[in-house]
Amino acid sequence: MPSTVAAHPAHRPDEQVDPRLVDAVLAAAMAVVVAVVAAADLEGTGRAGALCYLFAAGFGALLLARRHAPRLVLVLTVLGIFVYYMFQLPPIGIALPAVAALFSAAEADRTRAAAAAGAVLVSVAAYFRVHEGLPTSYLVSYDLLTDVALVAAAVALGVSVRSRRELRAHQERLRALAAAEEHREADRRLQAEKAGIARDLHDTIGHTMSVIAVHSNVAAEAVGRDDEAAARALEQIRSASSATLRELRSTVKLLRSPGADPAERSSIGLAGIPQLATAAEDAGVEVTARIDVDPQELDATIDAAAYRLVQESLTNVLRHSGARHAAVQARLRNGTLELRVTDDGRGAPRAASPHAAPAAGDGGRGLQGMAERVVLLGGTLTTGNREGGGFEVRATLPRRLGP
Template sequence: MAVPPASSPGAGAVRAGSSPGSGGPPLGRGVTPVPRLTAERTVDLVLAAATVLVVALTVGAGLEAERDPSVLAYLFALGFGAVLLARRRRPVTVLLVTVLGIFAYYALGFPAIGQALPAAAALYSAAELDRTRAALTIGGVLVGVAAYFRITEGLPATYLLSYELLTNVALVVAAVALGVSVRVRRQSRLDQERLRLASLAEQELEADQRLQAQRVRIARDLHDAVGHTVSVIAVHANVASEAVGRDDALVAASLEQIRTATSSTLRELRSTVRLLRTPADDPARGTVGLGGVAALAESTRSAGLDVRVDVDVPDDAVDGAIGAGAYRIVQEALTNALRHAGAHRVDVRVALAGGRLDVVVRDDGAGAVRTPAVAGAGQGLRGMAERASLLGGTVTCGAADGGGFVVHARLPARLTA
C-alpha cells in the first residue's frame, strides 16, 4: 500500500490556508438565523468544490503512481469534496470517512495526493465544531499509518523523522489549530454579543428603577403642592367668612384668591396624574422651584464656588412642576461644577423667552475634559436630560466657547393639560 509522498504537503498547505479565507467571514456573521445559514452553506460548497478541484489536479499530475489515473481516481476526488457537505452535522463521521477514503485510494495504487490534501479540510472542520480531541486522535492515526507503510517500503528512518513525519504532524496540528482558532474567535464574538445584550438589559432595568424613584418623588411633591394649596384656601376662606357683611371687597378678593389657587392646582394635578399614568412619561418635579435657586446658590458659595444668579421670571409665570424641574437642573449643574469641573465661577441665568423657560448654567472649569462625559451620558447629565424630556423640554451640554462647560435647558412654561 502506497502512502503520501513528501511532495504532498504543499498541496495540503494550500487547502489549509484557503480555509479561513473562505470560511472566516461567514463565521463572523450569525446575528440573524437566515443569513447565517446561507453563509454557512456557501462556505461548505466553496470548501467542497476547492477540495475536489485540488485533488483532481493532483491526481492528474500522476506522482508516484502504480497505475495511470482512471475515472475511479477522479471519483475519489469528487467523494472527498462531497463528504464535506455534511461536515457541520457529522464532523467526526466526515473525518473518519475521509481517512478511510485516503487508505482505500492508496490501496488501489492511484497517484499520490498526500494525506493533508483531502484530510486537512476535514480535520479543520472537526476542530472548528469543537471535536478537537477526535481530530487530534484520528489525525495521529493517519500520520502513524502513513509512517508505518513508508518504513515498510524502505524509506530511510532519518528522512522519515527529519522531514516527512515532521511535516505531516505539522500539517495535522496546523489544520486542527486553525479550526480551534476560528471556533474560539466565533465564540468570543458570541460572548461579546451576549454581554452587550446583558448590558442593555441592565441599563433598561436601571432606567426603570430611576423612573420608579422619580414617580415616588412626584407623588411626594404632588402631596406637598396640594397641601400648600389647601392651606391657602383655608386661610382665605377664614378671611372671607369673617369679612362677610362687613367688607364685601375683601370677601371678593379672598374668593378670587381661592379660585385662582384652585384652578391652577387642579390643572397641575390633572397634568401630573396623567403623566404618572403613562409609563413612558415621568415629569421631574421638586418640592422647591425657582424661588429656591438663590438659596441653592448661597449654599454652593459656602463651598467656595463663586455663583452669580440672574433669575428673570415673574411669579406664577411657570407651573410648579416646571419650576421644580428647573431647580433640579440647576442643582445638578452646580453639583457637577463643584465636584468635577475645577471651576472658580458659575453663572446661572433663568429667563422666559418665547413662552419657554431658558435655564443656562455656565462654569469656567475644564469644559474640554468633561465634554466626552456628555456623550457617555453620566448619571447626572442623563438625569437632567430625562427630567427635561419628560417635562417636554430639552437639555444640551458641552464645552462652552472660550472655555468652561455649559448646560442649557429649554422647558415649556406650562404643562399641557
C-alpha cells in the same frame, strides 16, 4: 411632514454568506485538489484514472455533511484514505485529503477526535514509509514533518475559528444583557421621577388647599360683617391659587419634555420659605423662620427637597395641629443640612414616626411622602410629639449629592 428612517441591523460577516454555499465551495475545492494531485502521479504509477477521480469526488462530497456530523465525516475520510492506498492508486499524501475534515471537527468542538485522527494518519504513514525502506532522515526531515504540519495547521485553524465564533456570541450576550440592564435602569429612573412628581403635586396642592380652606372659612364668616377682612381672605385665596397654577404648569411642561432636568422643575428652595411663612401667618399661625444656610451651598435637588419638607410640615400644622405658633430652623453642620419644624399645637394622638400613620385627615401620605423623599436623598427623618406639647419634624440631608 416628519420623515421616518428605517433602521436596519448591522449584519455580521458570517451572516452574509449561506453556510451551505460555503460547504459546497469547500467540497468542490477539496475534490479538485485531490483530483489534481492524483492526476499528477508524481511517482509515475500509471494508475491515475476514473477510480482516482471517484475517490476525489467522495472526499469532497463528505464535506457537505461536516456541520451535521463532523466526527462521522472525519472517520469516513480517514477510512477512505486507507482504502484509497489499498488500491495502490497514485499517492495523494496521507494528510492532504483529511485537512478539511480535521478542520471541520476542530471547528465543531471535536478537537480531541481531530487530534486522534491526525495522530493515526501520521503514525500509519510513518510506519509504511519505514516498511518501504524510506531513509529515516528523509522521513523525519520532510515527509513526517509535512504531514504533522498539515494536521496541526488544520486543527489549529478549526479551534481558532470556533474560538472567534464563541467570542462573538459571548459579546452578543453581553451586549444584550447590557441593553436589558439599561432598559431596567431607565424604567427605574422613570418610576422614581414619577414618584417625585407625585410627591411634589401632593405637597403643593395639599398646602394650597389648606390655605384656601382656612381663608375661605374666614371669608365666609366675614361676609356682611367685615367686608375688608373677607376681601383680604379672597385675595389670599387668589394669590395661593395663582402660585399653585404656575407650579402645576411647570410640572406639566416637565411631563411633556421627558429629557428635561428634574432639578429645573421649579425654582423653589429655602429662599421661598419666607413666602410659606407669610401664607401660614395669613391663615392664623405665626411662623418664626431662622434660615442659616446660603442656598448656593446646596445642590438644587437638596434645596428643593428642603423647601418641600418645610411646606408639608407647615401644611400639617395648618390642617391638624390647632397651633398658634410654628418655628422653622435650617442650618449647615459638618456638611449636613439640618431642618427642624416645631409647633405648639395639640400634637399627634400617639407618637409618630416616618412609618407611623399621621394625624387624622392626612390620609397617611404626608409623613410617608416626606420619609420617602429624605431616604432617596440619603438623609434621615424623625417625627413625633414634643415634651410639653406640640409636634416636631426633624430631617437631615446631605449638602450635596454624589461623591
